Amino acid sequence: MSQNVLLGVINVLLVLLLSPLLEGTIRKLKAFVHSRVGPPLYQPYLDLLKLLGKEEVECEGNALYRWSPVVAFAAVLGVALLTPMGLAPPLDSAGEVIVFVYLITLSGVAVMASGIGSGSPYGVVGSGREMMLILTVEPILAIALIAVAVKAGSMKLSDIVAYQLSHPYSLSMLLVTFSLFLAVLAQLAKLPFDIVEAETEIMEGPFVEQSGPRLALFKWSFYAKELIFASLLVTIFFPWPRIGTPALAILVNLVKVAIMLLLVGVIDSVNPRLRIDQAIRFYGALIFVAFAGLAFAIVGS
Amino acid sequence: MHSTGYCQALEKAAEIEVPARARFIRTIILELERIHSHLLWLGIAGHIIGFDTVLMQTWRIREPVMWLAEQITGNRKLYGMNIVGGVRRDIPEALHPKILEVMDQVEKETKAVLEAVVNDSTIRMRLEGVGKVPNSEAIAHSILGPSARGSGVAIDIRADHPYAAYAETGVNVIVETGEDIWARTVVRIKETLESVRIIRDALAMMPKGPIQAVIDKPIPPGRVGCSSVEAPRGETHHFVITSEEPRPYRWKARAPTFQNLQVVPLAILNETIADVPITVGSFDPCFSCTERVEAVDVRSGQVRVYRKKELEELSRAFTRRGR
Numbered sequence: 184m185s186q187n188v189l190l191g192v193i194n195v196l197l198v199l200l201l202s203p204l205l206e207g208t209i210r211k212l213k214a215f216v217h218s219r220v221g222p223p224l225y226q227p228y229l230d231l232l233k234l235l236g237k238e239e240v241e242c243e244g245n246a247l248y249r250w251s252p253v254v255a256f257a258a259v260l261g262v263a264l265l266t267p268m269g270l271a272p273p274l275d276s277a278g279e280v281i282v283f284v285y286l287i288t289l290s291g292v293a294v295m296a297s298g299i300g301s302g303s304p305y306g307v308v309g310s311g312r313e314m315m316l317i318l319t320v321e322p323i324l325a326i327a328l329i330a331v332a333v334k335a336g337s338m339k340l341s342d343i344v345a346y347q348l349s350h351p352y353s354l355s356m357l358l359v360t361f362s363l364f365l366a367v368l369a370q371l372a373k374l375p376f377d378i379v380e381a382e383t384e385i386m387e388g389p390f391v392e393q394s395g396p397r398l399a400l401f402k403w404s405f406y407a408k409e410l411i412f413a414s415l416l417v418t419i420f421f422p423w424p425r426i427g428t429p430a431l432a433i434l435v436n437l438v439k440v441a442i443m444l445l446l447v448g449v450i451d452s453v454n455p456r457l458r459i460d461q462a463i464r465f466y467g468a469l470i471f472v473a474f475a476g477l478a479f480a481i482v483g484s
Numbered sequence: 485m486h487s488t489g490y491c492q493a494l495e496k497a498a499e500i501e502v503p504a505r506a507r508f509i510r511t512i513i514l515e516l517e518r519i520h521s522h523l524l525w526l527g528i529a530g531h532i533i534g535f536d537t538v539l540m541q542t543w544r545i546r547e548p549v550m551w552l553a554e555q556i557t558g559n560r561k562l563y564g565m566n567i568v569g570g571v572r573r574d575i576p577e578a579l580h581p582k583i584l585e586v587m588d589q590v591e592k593e594t595k596a597v598l599e600a601v602v603n604d605s606t607i608r609m610r611l612e613g614v615g616k617v618p619n620s621e622a623i624a625h626s627i628l629g630p631s632a633r634g635s636g637v638a639i640d641i642r643a644d645h646p647y648a649a650y651a652e653t654g655v656n657v658i659v660e661t662g663e664d665i666w667a668r669t670v671v672r673i674k675e676t677l678e679s680v681r682i683i684r685d686a687l688a689m690m691p692k693g694p695i696q697a698v699i700d701k702p703i704p705p706g707r708v709g710c711s712s713v714e715a716p717r718g719e720t721h722h723f724v725i726t727s728e729e730p731r732p733y734r735w736k737a738r739a740p741t742f743q744n745l746q747v748v749p750l751a752i753l754n755e756t757i758a759d760v761p762i763t764v765g766s767f768d769p770c771f772s773c774t775e776r777v778e779a780v781d782v783r784s785g786q787v788r789v790y791r792k793k794e795l796e797e798l799s800r801a802f803t804r805r806g807r
Contacts, residue, residue, distance in 0.1 A: 217540035308757055374534055375606055383532045384758050454606050456534030458758045461609055 191264050191273035193433070198263040201437070202406035203227035208441060209409070209448040216452040227406060234399035242392040247300030252393065252400035255293035259404040259411065262286045265340065266411050267418045269436030270429055272340045279338035280328040283415075284321065287370065290404060291317045294379065297401070298389030309388020312459045313379045319466040320369045323473045327363040330355060330477040331419060340419075347422045358476030360420045362469050367412045369462070372405065373447055375454035376462055384456075413440040413447070485517055486737060487566040489713040489722035492647060494568050497709030497726050500697050504649070506570035508690040511649040512583075513557065513565050514713070515679040515686070519590060520549045521716035522630075522672040522679075525768045526597070529669065532762045533610050538601070545593040548586045555579060570696035580687060591680045598673045611666040615751040615763035618663055625747045628740040629718025630675065631767045634668035636661040641714035653685045665766040672768075705733070717741060717768045739773035 207224040214221025242248070264274040265283045291313060298310030332338045334355065335346035347356075369376040380387045390401055417439040426432040457465070488510055495502060523546040530538025550560040556575055557563035565571050575583075601607055617627065622635035632639055641647070642655040658674045660667035705728040713720050718740030727733030744767040752763050777790040790798070 213536075216537055218544050219540060377534055378758075381534065381758065383534065384761050452537050454535070455530070455538075455604075455610055456758075457606065457609065458756060460756070 187273050190270055193270070194263050194266065194268055194273055195260055197268055197433070197437075198260070198407045198410055199403070202403075202410040203231060205410055205413075205441060205444055206406045209444055209451070212445055212448040213452045216449070227402075231399050231403055234394075234402065235396050237395040239395040239397060242301055242303070245300050245302075247296040248302075248392065249300070249397075251293040251297035251300060252397040252404075254296070255290045255404045256400040258286045258290040258293060259407045262290070262411050263407065266414050267340055267344055268410075268414045269418070269426075269432040269434070271344075280332055280340060280343075281338065283340070284325045284328060287324065287408075288317060288321050290408070291321075291370075294389050294401070297393060298391075301389070301392035303391050305385040305387075305391045306389050308385050309379050309381070309391070312381075313389060315459055315463055316369055316376070316379060316466075319463050319470070320366050323362050323366040323466060323470050324370070326470070326473040326477050327359045327366065330359045330473070330480040333477065333480045344418055344422050347419060348425050353479070355476045355479035356420065358472050358479065360416070362473040362476060363420075364416060365469055366466070367416065368447065368450065369466070370412055371409055371447065373451040375450075375457045377451075377456050378459050378462055381456060409444055409447075410440060413443040417443055485514060485713055485715045486720065486722070487564075488514060488648065489711050489720055489737065490724065490735070491566045491568050492711035492713070493709035493722040493724040494703070494726070494732070495709070496711060497707035497724055498568075498699075498703040500569050500699060502570055502697055503694045504691045505574075505693045506695045506697075508649040508652075508686050509571045509575055509695060510566065511653060511686045512575065512683050513553075513563055513571075514648065515683045516549060516553055516556075517563075518679045518716045519676050519683075520546050520553070521768075522676045523549070523594070525672060525716075526669070529762065529765055532765045533607070535607065538597075542597060545590060545597070548589060552583060552586045555582065567696065569699050570694070574695050575687075575690075583687060584684065587680050587683055591677060594673065594676050594680075598670075598677075601669070601673070608666060610762065611664065611669060612662070613664055613666075614755065614759050615665040615766050616663050617747050617751050619661075621747060621750055622663075625743075625750075627718070627744045627747050627767075629715070629744070629768075630668055630671045631718065631744050631747075633657065633659050634665075634671045635663045639719075641712045641719045645712060647711065647713065649686055649689075650682075652689055653682050655682065665762060668766045702730075715740060717770060718744060739770060741767075741770045741773040745769060745774065 204224060204227070206227040207222070210226065211221045211224060262283060265272055265286070295310040295313045295317070298306035298308075298313065300306075331343050331347075334353075335343040337343065337346070372380055379389065385391070390398060393401060414436060417436065421439060426435055494500075523542045527539040527542040527546070530536065530542065553563060554560045556579065557565045557573060565573065617625075617631070617635045619636045622632050622637050627635070627637075628639070636659060638657050638659045640655060640657040642650045643657050646655075656678055658671050658678060660671050662670070703726050705726050707726045709722075709724045709726070711722050713722070720740060721738045723734070723736040723738075724732045725734040748764055748767065751766075752760050755763060777795060779788045779790065780786070781788075
């Protein structure tokens with residue numbers, strides 16, 4: 184029990200304290216692709232500090248608008264407790280992959296609620312896009328995770344990781360990794376699926392009326408999601424090698440996460456934004472890949 | 485570009501003969517402006533569809549052009565190069581290799597951009613078949629410049645009514661028949677390459693001689709002059725009536741944006757919100773060139789048009805309140 188608490192504290196601290204640094208790394212990479220110098224690595228920390236210290240400019244929005252940042256932030260911290268980050272997932276007994284999917288969806292719903300609650304036309308359009316994206320991307324996420332669970336014979340993330348460590352790669356895992364990676368791009372609002380915020384179209388959409396500490400919570404939850412999803416991808420799909428020392432395991436995981444996020448960053452900087460209908464058509468096709476992965480997992484290949 | 489239009493209108497009114505060297509220098513400056521303007525537009529178009537790498541890279545390519553303009557005229561923008569009867573500064577021989585060097589660099593990098601953009605399937609997904617302006621509508625609405633040439637209308641003042649030194653250098657009018665945003669994009673990129681060609685030729689063909697006409701008598705009053713210039717956004721017209729004082733009695737400039745904007749409602753018809761910014765952007769609009777704003781009260785349906793004077797007063801009042 185006490186060990187789980189310790190693991191939980193480690194995970195939450197990792198997510199809260201290191202995710203802005205990873206975001207800073209992505210920005211540096213984008214700047215490199217742009218032929219720019221780019222902001223310093225610690226810029227996201229400054230952004231958060233600045234926003235947290237600012238006054239909140241309220242709009243006429245209702246409670247949905249006011250509380251959605253807290254819900255999004257809490258949901259993401261909850262997910263952090265379920266994700267293995269080099270070590271065993273802290274809430275292993277309570278949290279199975281189903282809870283993971285629910286909590287991630289909750290953070291997306293909070294984004295949606297923020298836009299609808301603000302009453303701003305830009306926010307409402309952004310929320311509509313978020314809803315369409317959730318409806319197409321979450322099934323892929325769920326199918327992919329269920330395929331892995333079928334393979335491992337357990338819904339628990341720790342069992343899945345243990346199974347993956349002792350088994351070589353298979354066709355089903357290849358398909359599942361591929362579809363999950365692309366689903367994660369939309370989850371992280373990275374180009375070409377930066378459709379919900381779409382700064383030049385709908386001015387950050389659901390976040391258009393958010394300011395100060397509440398905007399900081401949203402931003403922080405997005406930084407945190409980067410670390411969480413990258414961790415999920417690397418620990419489930421690239422868990423090797425097995426490392427005994429906890430500190431080293433965390434470090435190796437972070438290196439793998441950074442490489443994964445750099446890949447996300449490269450894709451982010453060499454693509455324009457798709458239209459929502461194009462994105463949905465893309466994910467509509469991808470869902471078959473995920474299903475194929477699930478089918479192969481069921482027949483055991 | 486506008487100063488060329490104004491000077492040419494006045495020169496026509498007063499029957500002033502501009503020296504050949506000055507005409508070539510004007511051509512070089514006009515084409516430098518077109519290169520930087522088209523590259524600027526391409527970057528902004530990239531930014532609108534969320535492709536910031538295009539923005540950063542095209543503006544990097546554009547930077548040497550600005551540097552070159554500063555070397556020639558003393559300014560990066562608003563060159564202050566034209567005077568009635570010629571140009572203010574010569575382009576010395578010593579600068580020629582620099583100009584050619586920058587042109588080589590711009591050509592090489594613009595070709596690379598063209599290739600990258602043409603081969604990018606995601607960009608084409610966003611731009612092809614979007615913001616359609618059929619050829620017949622482009623003619624009916626009299627849209628101008630690259631916006632018209634992207635809809636298969638082969639109009640270009642430089643070729644149709646040559647001014648400056650365009651008769652000597654010649655202009656290949658770039659026309660695309662796609663009628664969509666993609667066609668307008670390709671027109672602008674290819675025009676950038678054509679401008680590089682024109683500058684090279686103009687530099688090679690430039691004769692020696694004076695750069696200003698000798699104006700020994702005052703400009704007679706009551707004369708009318710009209711001149712057309714192909715600006716990067718489309719044709720621009722200047723109309724001047726001279727007066728007894730050393731300033732025009734009447735002067736009217738018409739920029740192409742107001743004309744081009746007329747077709748926007750048609751181009752965005754039945755499109756999604758996501759396509760509206762890039763469709764409006766694809767006409768390279770200069771909103772400050774339209775000098776009027778129409779405000780519609782959605783509830784009562786009342787329309788109020790703000791003209792230039794009211795807009796000026798409003799902005800002054802706003803600035804005062806800001807302090």
